[in-house]
Amino acid sequence: MHVEFHGAAGEVTGSMHLVHAAGRRILLDCGLIQGSREAEARNAGPFPFDPATLDAVVLSHAHIDHIGRVPLLVKRGFRGPIHTQHASAELMPVMLLDAASLSESEAERANRDRRRGEPEAQPLFTAEDAQATLRQVRPQSYDERTTILPGVDIALRDAGHILGSAIVELWADGRKLVFSGDLGPKGTPILRDPAVVRQADLLVMESTYGDRNHRDRPETVRELGDIFEHAWRDRGNVLIPAFAVGRTQELLYWFARHWDAWKLSRWRIFLDSPMAAKVVNVYARHHGLFDEDAQAVWRQSPNPFRLPNLHVSESTQQSMAINLIENGAIIIAGSGMANGGRIQHHLKHNLGRRNAHVVFVGYQAAGTLGRRLVDGAAWVRIHGRDYRVNAQRHTVGGLSAHTDQRGLMDWYAHFQPSPPLVLVHGEDKAREALAGEIGERHGVDVALARPGMAIDV
Incomplete structure (x- = not known):
């Protein structure tokens, strides 16, 4: 199993990680980059892989920084299944059609103001692209291990972040990858606490609040x-x-x-x-x-x-x-x-x-x-x-819908033995603090994902 990190690798938005396993290519999340105008301009750039070569996409949850570029994948040639939890599948049309409307409106406004000779602005994706994306969605229940491709199984566990949010377990090549998605705090109103996972050969974990603890x-x-x-x-x-x-x-x-x-x-x-x-x-x-x-x-x-x-x-x-x-x-x-x-x-x-x-x-x-x-x-x-x-x-x-440093460390501590860890979805200050705490307590090397970084499992 080979994992490449292409998004939310040194920042909090734009989640996107590519897994090569069992001769297949599975993309975990494909989110929108948010922030400054310069950061958001990166959304329209080419993907670091050919979307047409992907075999499947697995989405952890329906926040736009985790799903917002999926219609662009489809627009550029991805034709495979998109797996996500049932509630996330119901949220996706709401989120993606709204994002398409905003993108179309922004392009229309830019074209009204553009000067002679400037290229015409294009929306990142349209409502038609979003609708095409939704036809490829395959809803899945929590806690069911499912074969999504020959030699590749996944299970979705409740992440307690938003309705339908999931921790992704992926088995292939005799190895197991766990992707935390975004983890919610224990005791969050409405939602259940994040599910406990106890074994992984590699853990890819968020670190949004890796350097601080929330108030009670x-x-x-x-x-x-x-x-x-x-x-x-x-x-x-x-x-x-x-x-x-x-x-x-x-x-x-x-x-x-x-x-x-x-x-x-x-x-x-x-x-x-x-x-x-x-x-x-x-x-x-x-x-x-x-x-x-x-x-x-x-x-x-x-x-x-x-x-x-x-x-x-x-x-x-x-x-x-x-x-x-x-x-x-x-x-x-x-x-x-x-x-x-x-x-x-x-x-x-x-x-x-x-x-x-x-x-x-x-x-x-x-x-x-x-x-x-x-x-x-x-x-x-x-x-x-x-x-x-x-x-x-x-x-x-x-x-916050994200758990804090204490919560991240407690969730990691359930794994026995302590797996190799890659931190994503966090700014460097937060990731470095969390890496130091976990490394000292568990004696493991903690990697901070960078764009284009790859690791073998």
């Missing part, structure tokens, strides 16, 4: 309640950039759990994301995958996805109307890193207000608008115009 979740939840109380006294709005898959559903879960304590009935709550609204419906159909606490909350009132003062903004006109509200609104909108989507319009109308509160509840990649705001920028540029930042900013790290 109860303390984080108290902090969130305090922010809402502070914002109410300030007579301002609360803006929450949130990923449509995972973070939005968890926020609504906490709103239902603390409905009375946080006095949420006095607020107007807006879910300004047609995509998030569709995702909520997928979560509702798959509530059998929820953990026991979430099952109980699901049966209570208010239901997290049907809060009495929750307004779901489907149309552009509904979204624009929110910007007329100067106080008393909690606005959840994408994108989660504030690098696009409807949250940017709400930021333009609220960043200058000293009584506004912007709450970051997830990882903010280098180069994104969210990262600049978290880092304390006094001015930010949105849609070609500069805006002064007077709003109060809060980073609520304990709601």
Whole structure:
């Protein structure tokens, strides 16, 4: 077995790893690169392999930094099966068709503004490309070992990151590769804890928060309640950039759990994301995958996805109307890193207000608008115009859908014996810290994946 690393190798987005085994070529994830304009321009570049030569793709979960370039694979000649968990398969149309729409809109806007002689901008992929991709998807249940190619078996285990997220076990050539995908923390609302895996000949593991530990979740939840109380006294709005898959559903879960304590009935709550609204419906159909606490909350009132003062903004006109509200609104909108989507319009109308509160509840990649705001920028540029930042900013790290250093080390410790380890999906500072801790505790060599790096198993 031979493994090549071509994405999320020294950065947090763009997950993509190529496995050569049993005379076949299997791609693990094919995600979108996110961040600065320069970073995102790399998405349109050639793949470091011929997509037509791939035999299968296995996707760990439906976040766009893990699936966002799959339509480009298909567009460039990949015709094989795409394996992923059932819930992920249902989320894929929501995610990919939204990404196609954004890409088409960006190309159209660029062509309106292009100068004479400049080449015409093309979308990375279209809705037609996304639909072609979906026809190749082969859904799979958790905990079922399946032969996907002659001599190649896989099993998907619950990763506890988002609905349908999976740890991938792959057997071939008498060897076993484990790819963690993205691992969630223990005790995450709605989701079950990551499954324990005990044996691997090579482990490829994420390291997003490899250099830090999250605050305790109860303390984080108290902090969130305090922010809402502070914002109410300030007579301002609360803006929450949130990923449509995972973070939005968890926020609504906490709103239902603390409905009375946080006095949420006095607020107007807006879910300004047609995509998030569709995702909520997928979560509702798959509530059998929820953990026991979430099952109980699901049966209570208010239901997290049907809060009495929750307004779901489907149309552009509904979204624009929110910007007329100067106080008393909690606005959840994408994108989660504030690098696009409807949250940017709400930021333009609220960043200058000293009584506004912007709450970051997830990882903010280098180069994104969210990262600049978290880092304390006094001015930010949105849609070609500069805006002064007077709003109060809060980073609520304990709601992360990624486990922290302690969680990663605990999950690794279940393997007996300790397998060789390659760290992906993390910036170097995080990976180096985690590599040092695991290497010292378990006496193993830990490799940090670099683009183009290869390893034999």
